[in-house]
Amino acid sequence: MLPYPTIAFNGKIYYEASKKTEYDVIIVTGDAYVDHAAFPTAVIFRTLEYLGLSVAIIAQPDINNNDEFTVFKEPKLFFAVTSGAMDSMVANYTATKMPRSKDRLSPEGKPGLRPKRALNSYVQKLRQLYKSSKIVVGGIEASLRRYVHYDFWEDKLRDPVLFDAPADILVYGMGEAVIREIVDWCRNKPNEVPQIPQTCIKVKHREFRDSLTKQFEILPSVDDCRKSKQAFMELSRKIDVSVRPDSKILIQEHFKGDVICFPPSEEFFKQEILTMDRLNYNRMSHPIYEKPIPGLEPVQFSIQSHRGCLSACSFCALSLHQGRVIRSRSIESIISEITLLSKHPDFKGIVSDIGGPSANMYGWECKIGGCETRMCVHPKICPNLKHSLRPLVTLLKAALKVQGVRKVFLGSGLRYDLIRDDEWDLFEYIIKNHVSGQLKVAPEHFDKSVLTLMRKGENADFGKFIQKFYKSCEKIGKKLYVVPYLMTAFPGNKNADNVLKDKIKELRLVHEQIQEFTPTPGSLAGAMYYTELDYKYNEIKVSKTANERKKGRQIIQKC
Known part of the structure; x- marks a missing residue:
């Protein structure tokens, strides 16, 4: 088993073997720590560990208890803050705006361990206690709220999150590749204004534009969006297609300062997948917890095959987070992970899922390298899209051949409407062998x-x-x-x-x-x-x- 990180939770501290007293990075998270690739805190911890950094974690701190935020010394580089695997308001409240009775990302499903608007609460507390420390925010809550946004629970537009969570930089999307650049900036260029792909910064109103290294576009301002619903819809349409390497730098103006968002890079997308291949996890909750974390059980022996989703579903925020670009892992890397999985002490021979946001998009790609709209499957499948069930079926067949594996299932489901008529035989193979x-x-x-x-x-x-x-x-x-x-x-x-x-x-x-x-x-x-x-x-x-x-x-x- 891999060493677990040093972690503080609910007044207790678990130290890793060296019992350091000072760390390069301290992660503050709204979730319990589960050492698994489906849990973002674990992904960032293992990435930083791979980069040779020392890391400690403060999990689900009590916002009213300063001691829980000062349990470790101020980090040498930065605090990394996330609300967790879900937006904290979605995690804490139902569609009827009632508090949830269970939190699957907390010990024994106990609710109430994550504050509402956790990102704001954590960053404000850290700013109060550590005025000069670098603070980096990331995760789904940071991604979805990086521009002015509608908040269902308050029924109003809220400012971009960097105004309420005064961090130095915001990372949107998946952070494995970006975090390397953040570390380099904090180590070597801490006084420079960073221009890192897949990040957002807040600057003084209408300043810094002459220094931008790429073409930029001015979005409808925060004030425009509050005055005009058409302006807010225009903003929403623009950011809907913005998470792609060929996008412009986007600037949203606010009288308190401007938010500048840098597009992702093709190189970061490639590095993201390579980093996924390199990282290993214990696939267990941290030993500091006496009770199980319910969110682990359904995904403990699942495998992520790809990132991104080509669907343009208007209700889904995934395109604003991961983008409509598929990044597929190689079959060899996935089989290597399954081989390790088969040696896990709790593994019973069943891989519960191999998939991503939509399982049948594994291996899909654009013949021309993408376009500005990225409307690959809506309102119909684009002729430039190479789409087939064959890469997925090839992967599933290879997974079944791994010694110690008895069954491989598709737990994440399929887009039924994207199954080609001429590939129904492949679908029949899937339902015969990989549906339980x-x-x-x-x-x-x-x-x-x-x-x-x-x-x-x-x-x-x-x-x-x-x-x-x-x-x-x-x-x-x-x-x-x-x-x-x-x-x-x-x-x-x-x-x-x-x-x-x-x-x-x-x-x-x-x-x-x-x-x-x-x-x-x-x-x-x-x-x-x-x-x-x-x-x-x-x-x-x-x-x-x-x-x-x-x-x-x-x-x-x-x-």
Whole structure:
């Protein structure tokens, strides 16, 4: 087993073997520490460790207890702050704005260990206690809130997060490659204003532009967005396609200062995947915890095959975080990881998942290297997209040959609407060998107008897919079920949730996985909810009251 990091939690300290008293970096996180690639704090810790740095972690500190933030000496380089694997408001509150009764990223699922707006709270506390320390923020909350954004829980636009969380630099997206440059900046050029790809900085209003090394674009300002809903929708459209290497530097003005966001680099995307291949994890929660972390169990023996997602779903913030660029790991590196997995003391021969945001996008790439819109699969599949199930099937077959592996499953599900008719035999292979009981698919809705607003599979025929699926199950002699993920109360749905009810009855679908739409910061659908405009600036009806929002769920529950 690998050594675990030094960590402070709830008044206790676990020291790694050397028992250092001073560290290069201190990570402050809103999650419990789980040593697994699916948990961002572990990824950053193992990356920094690989770079030869000493690191300590402060996990889920009590914001009202200064001692929990000063348990270690001030770091030599910087504090790295994250709210955790989820935006803290999404993690702490339901779609009905009620506190969640369970937190799967805390010991024994205990709620209340992460403050609301955790990033703001942690950084403000550190600034109070360590006025001159460098502070780096990252993770999903930093990514989604890096521009002015709609906050569902306050029902208003909030400033870019760097105004409320006064850090020196913000990292958006996946941080393995970027953190190297952050370390170099803090070590060698701490007094320079950094221009690091995939980061954001705050500067004085209308200053520093002459020093920018790339072409830049001025976004609608924070003030413009507050005055005009059309301006906020324009902003949302622009940032929707901004996470790509060929993008311009984006600047959003605010009278308190301007936020400058630097686009990712092609080299960083490559390094991100190479770093994934190099890092190893114990795939266990930290020994400081006496109780289990519920979020570990379903992913403990899962494998990440790729990053990014080509879908343009308007309700999903993934494109603002990872971008619509697929970065696939090599089959050799994945097989090497599975070989290590088979030696884990808890491993029983079952790989629970090999996938990413959408499992069947493994190995997909653009023939021309990408374009400005990155609309690869909406409203139809782009002819420049090389898309096939074959790379995934090849990977799955190779995984089954690893000694000690009995089963390999696709736990993360597939985009059913992107399965080619001429590759149905490959899909049949997958459901025969890599689906256990249930196939998870996410049609989200069945009304074409709603699916158009969702930018997801509006031309797909779910009924036809279901018929073919069960016919194939009969052919291969397996009794499987489709579990669809459905969404109600989406902006512009009018009475379309009745279509959900009718289709559920018609196809006799299991309908346990139903969620009310939650407007997440940074997402295009979140902007639609706030502005009551679609992404083409047409007015739409939006369900906003509690009674309106729960109506669709109530209709379906009566099926």
